[in-house]
Amino acid sequence: MPRKTLATFRVSSLSILDAAGKVDPNLDPKLPAKTLQQMYSLMVLARVFDDKAIALQRQGRIGTYAPVKGQEACQVPSALQLTKGDWLFPAFREAAATIAFGIPPERLLQYWGGDEQGSKCAADKNLFPVSIPVGSHMLHAVGASWAAKLRKEKAIALTYFGDGATSEGDFHEAMNFAGVFKTPTIFLCQNNQWAISVPRERQTAAASLAQKAIAYGIPGMQVDGNDMLAVYVATKEAIARARAGEGPTLIECFTYRIGDHTTSDDATRYRTNKEVASWKKKDPIDRVRTYLSANNMWDENQEKQLQLNTAAQLDKIVQAYETFPKPKINDMFDYLYAQPTQELVQQKQELTS
Amino acid sequence: MTNLTLIQAVNQALQQEMKRDPTVMVLGEDVGKNGGVFRATEGLWQAFGDERVVDTPLAESGIVGVSLGLAVNGFKPVAEIQFDGFLAPAFDQVISHVGRIRNRSRGRFHAQLVIRVPYGGGIHAPEHHSESPETYFVHTPGIKVVIPSTPYDAKGLLLAAIRDPDPVLFFEPKKIYRAFRQEVPETDYTIPIGKARLVKQGHDITVIAWGAQVRTAEQAVVQAKVDADIIDLRTLSPLDTDTVINSVTKTGRCVIVQEAPKTCGLAAEVIARINERALLSLEAPVARVTGFDTVMPLSRLEDSYLPSPERVVKAIKKTMEF
Known part of the structure; x- marks a missing residue:
């Protein structure tokens, strides 16, 4: 048998709004000004929330926190497109997505402040709790969206993870199951270049993470993760495919973690200030403001108003967090099983009597 | 009333519960057309089809992780891990997620699922096919661990496990799968979990x-x-x-x-x-x-x-x- 080519593949990338705030007219999704302003406002809120969360950690008012700064454009335009009945499966750096999904931000503070109640989302929101074991939650997104498909519902699941997660076995198993069963799952990889101190090059020899989709027989593409419009368009296409029964998609958002891995990390130990500075020039929020202003969709007054509103909103968020009732000792015993076991009842009694 | 072996009792429980409850799914390796390597799922695929009796990729962490996702969105998966030794790859999913989801979501989500595992020695099987890993799971909060030792109990306990709102590790002693027969009623009955x-x-x-x-x-x-x-x-x-x-x-x-x-x-x-x-x-x-x-x-x-x-x-x- 002669040597022959079995298949060839192309891996594409998408960029619409460049770092200078210039839009590619051929690719512009021409979203209504209202939608653009809403996404911009949510990214601004996520940014100030993030700064505040770090400040609260430094003051001892919350525990360890994983900052999202720099990745807002990966999260807001994708999570915002989920509708009622859809599922969101975050990793642990998804403050912006969680806020865009409509979860009260004080809940995030409650969780990072050390109370599991913060992970209890409202009955009409399908937000899974933060998943700390890297990569382990994508399988849950596959299962939940598969359930929707089996019931012939239109609901889909969107799951976020990082470049490091693509090295985990569960990433492979999740992508593989999703491909085989054609589940309506969006795998949104935020390649922020660093898994704590280990660079992207140490995670894989592959030229992109998007191309990993090829091995599972599903579509994959890379987008500029600091480009709100590119992420919006890529996610919109993936969601449309998922709802139409055409199965899962892998989206690699090429981005950068501006902050430390968590508030316990010191990123200056493993990367240069020069590198960080170069990415700050590609800030996902600045470019949207430039674009909106240049196209008469935003002005100084609106910006001033937004800053004022956001600051006031942030005060309310922190206030709401700090007025949550303290967790009760009962809480650690009462949610293990539908009915507590005799042993748990006794152990609780020992602690509380 | 029929005389059944333990594995036949497991099979009957699955048949009857799948018929009774359309949200019950069976998934695992070779559980479909082949009916499972021990034949626990024999006839299910023919009776209930591809969507409810699912031959999965060969991936135990995947089987359990996906089952959790199915469970939080309304299905009752009964996952089969083919042999005790192959439970190890799924260990992370069981201890990090399955046993914790009710607690960490403060009751917003729960995992009504069963993980069936043929376990134990005595059948001259290859390496990793004769393990008794039950203690790891007894030590893990948030899950239940059930082990029947008779055909009658196997049916009643499995039905109880599938209907239990919490996740159940269901270990089946493979040495006695066919060791003896016992009268097992064809009627629906459960045996309470937590009772010796x-x-x-x-x-x-x-x-x-x-x-x-x-x-x-x-x-x-x-x-x-x-x-x-x-x-x-x-x-x-x-x-x-x-x-x-x-x-x-x-x-x-x-x-x-x-x-x-x-x-x-x-x-x-x-x-x-x-x-x-x-x-x-x-x-x-x-x-x-x-x-x-x-x-x-x-x-x-x-x-x-x-x-x-x-x-x-x-x-x-x-x-x-x-």
Whole structure:
């Protein structure tokens, strides 16, 4: 048998709004000004929330926190497109997505402040709790969206993870199951270049993470993760495919973690200030403001108003967090099983009597 | 009423529950057309089709992780892990997620799912096919661990497990899958999870076992000619401490038979509970006959590893004569 080519593949990338705030007219999704302003406002809120969360950690008012700064454009335009009945499966750096999904931000503070109640989302929101074991939650997104498909519902699941997660076995198993069963799952990889101190090059020899989709027989593409419009368009296409029964998609958002891995990390130990500075020039929020202003969709007054509103909103968020009732000792015993076991009842009694 | 083997009872429970409840799904490796390597799922695929009886990719973490996702969105997955040794790749999903989701979401989500695992030695199987890993899961909060030892119990406990709102690890002693038959009603019945079974009543000593070792215990009691309470724990988590304590308080003597390695096995926990609640009733130290702290040997040494009636008889006699 002669040597022959079995298949060839192309891996594409998408960029619409460049770092200078210039839009590619051929690719512009021409979203209504209202939608653009809403996404911009949510990214601004996520940014100030993030700064505040770090400040609260430094003051001892919350525990360890994983900052999202720099990745807002990966999260807001994708999570915002989920509708009622859809599922969101975050990793642990998804403050912006969680806020865009409509979860009260004080809940995030409650969780990072050390109370599991913060992970209890409202009955009409399908937000899974933060998943700390890297990569382990994508399988849950596959299962939940598969359930929707089996019931012939239109609901889909969107799951976020990082470049490091693509090295985990569960990433492979999740992508593989999703491909085989054609589940309506969006795998949104935020390649922020660093898994704590280990660079992207140490995670894989592959030229992109998007191309990993090829091995599972599903579509994959890379987008500029600091480009709100590119992420919006890529996610919109993936969601449309998922709802139409055409199965899962892998989206690699090429981005950068501006902050430390968590508030316990010191990123200056493993990367240069020069590198960080170069990415700050590609800030996902600045470019949207430039674009909106240049196209008469935003002005100084609106910006001033937004800053004022956001600051006031942030005060309310922190206030709401700090007025949550303290967790009760009962809480650690009462949610293990539908009915507590005799042993748990006794152990609780020992602690509380 | 039909005479069924343990594996036939498992199969009947799955058949009946899938018919009764359209949200019950079976998934795992070779569970479809092939009916499972032990034939536990025989006929299900033909009866319920591809969407409810799913041959998955060969990936145990995937099977359990995806089952959790299905469970939180309204299905009741019954996942089969083909052999005990292959539960290890799914360990992370079980301890990090399945056992925790109700607690960490403060009740917003829960995982009504069953993980069925043929387990234990005695069938001369290859490496990694004869393990007794139940203790890892008994030690894990948020899940239940059930092990039937008779066909009747297998059906009633499996139906209870599938209907239980919490995740259940359901270990099936493969050595006795076809060892004997028992009358199993075709009607719908459940056996409560968390309740041990008094196999036989006596006065002199309590012998406790689970899984295939219940048979070993029964044989030993006959050989030792003692008037013994024999307790089949049936549920390892939550443990039926009351039944154990009531019996030991009465007999004052106890031997525990455990196939798993000795150190930190379930027998150790049972002994601790007896110490806590029945120490002053004891006439002798509680003895345990267990596997050894060795790797489960391959077939030619397997019988030397497994608790034998002779080893149990020796422990009974020593305890009686103390």
